[in-house]
Amino acid sequence: MRTSLCDELGIEHPVFGFTPSEHVAAAISRAGGLGVLGCVRFNDAEDLDRALTWMDENTDGKPYGVDIVMPAKVPTEGTQIDLAGLIPQSHKDFVQQTLLKLGVPPLPDGEGGEGVLGWLHSVARSHVDVALEHPIRLIANALGSPPTDVIERVHAAGVPVAALAGKAEHARRHVANGVDIVVAQGYEAGGHTGEVATMVLVPEIVDAVDVPVLAAGGIGSGRQAAAAMALGASGVWMGSYWLTTAEYELGNSSTQEALLAAGSSDTVRTRIYTGKPARLLKTRWTEAWASAEAPEPLPMPLQNLLVSEAHLRIARSDDPSVVSMPVGQVVGRMNEVRPVAEVMTDLLAEFDQTVKRLTDLNR
Template identity: 65%
Template sequence: SAKHALRHVENGVDIVVAQGHEAGGHTGEIGSMVLWPEIVDALDGKAPVLAAGGIGTGKQVAAALALGASGVWMGSAFLTSQEYDLGHRLPGGTSTIQEALLKATTADTVRRKIYTGKPARLLKTKWTDAWDAPDAPEPLPMPLQNILVSEAHQRMNESDNPDTVSMPVGQIVGRMNEIRPVADIIAELVSGFEAATKRLAGIAES
């Protein structure tokens, strides 16, 4: 939130990452489109702001810069890169986790405390469904929850069943539909950014 960003700057941080609700892992309640400019305006140039949460295309990078960010911070979009080693690999060469990510849609994430004890966006699987069952226990506070479930996470992620993995990922997972080199991901981000900014320039001239 803006108050957190201000507190960080007061304590000497060099860069603030403004992470919207769409992001994977630990995330708050405010969506990126609202959060990014709110933090940019609150800091008023005191520190550069990197936009995070739901970014996976060049047009989204352009939107972040248009809202005042100095750059972007991306995580989930690189989980299906060829270079990313997510452990146990299936006969086809992809990891169990990547197989789960590839078949997920934008709606296939949930925000729960079951990973660490604090709210985190996770891939929706049989594991998250089990914790949502009426007879499931309440998650323990951080860091106890992670201690409780970490070995179970390792076993599931090393299995051959993508339906039971435990993996933090953002809502951008719906666009992560193929395994490809990081170079291709970056090239598409650049070309998408150029196309978006060119389109906006055309609108401004008309």
């Protein structure tokens, strides 16, 4: 399973692994793929710097990348206190009442924190600044093409830019803006995602642009990787599947328990996580937001600020039935905890078997 991207990026296999965990990202890179560290959880650029320094020391010199969350248009900006003033009281009340109903305890005194600020443009820019001080081989943007000046800076450092797209017209726009690799992310993917499924979206984007396309959404096995490559992709982009790897340390046991138990029908695409449609695990938390009395989610970045304390409380509550977690429909295949290297070895072996099986169909 080799494409021209392997030579361009210095990787063995065109398997791109997005993860918020530097431990998982490093393991993906060590296994011959490209680990891509999600930066949105780093409010403080120094924390990101420490994580990347750790990766520099733990990737055996293998390439890795980072993923930022930066809209092309600068959205509402400001400190958390400025923004909090834009959140209606009725929304805050709904969140508090829902947590009470779901039995999610308050945080211990003194805990709390500032929420996730990575959705802010200024913070995402600080992630780029820090990342470029490390030997990164890719910057990907979860919200399409970054602003042109950011693309130019990244290119000046000799680093290619990847951007997620859920429609062919978005992919065309990204490439016109200077993006080097398009990640065609289908409906079934976890996190921010569009309405067109991977099977339809990937060939449409491959035909629409003249840069390498990675397929994302629904990929967790060698058969699925082979399907993605059959559709014309130059590589696969996997996010959800690493959430149940042994190296993943960011979650707590209730999150992992919920993911291992979930089937492919147990996800929902909703705006409640960030204000933009994103696929989450279906739990009592997402069901509460789907009820008749729930308010409409707020636009990005307000929605994430609204629910950020709730996310902390939910994470501490240790109750699998209320987890708030982005994950794709491939969660149905995530039924045991395995090391990253084993996931990669199995995927590549099944890919080989699949290609042989397809060849035999034509005999």
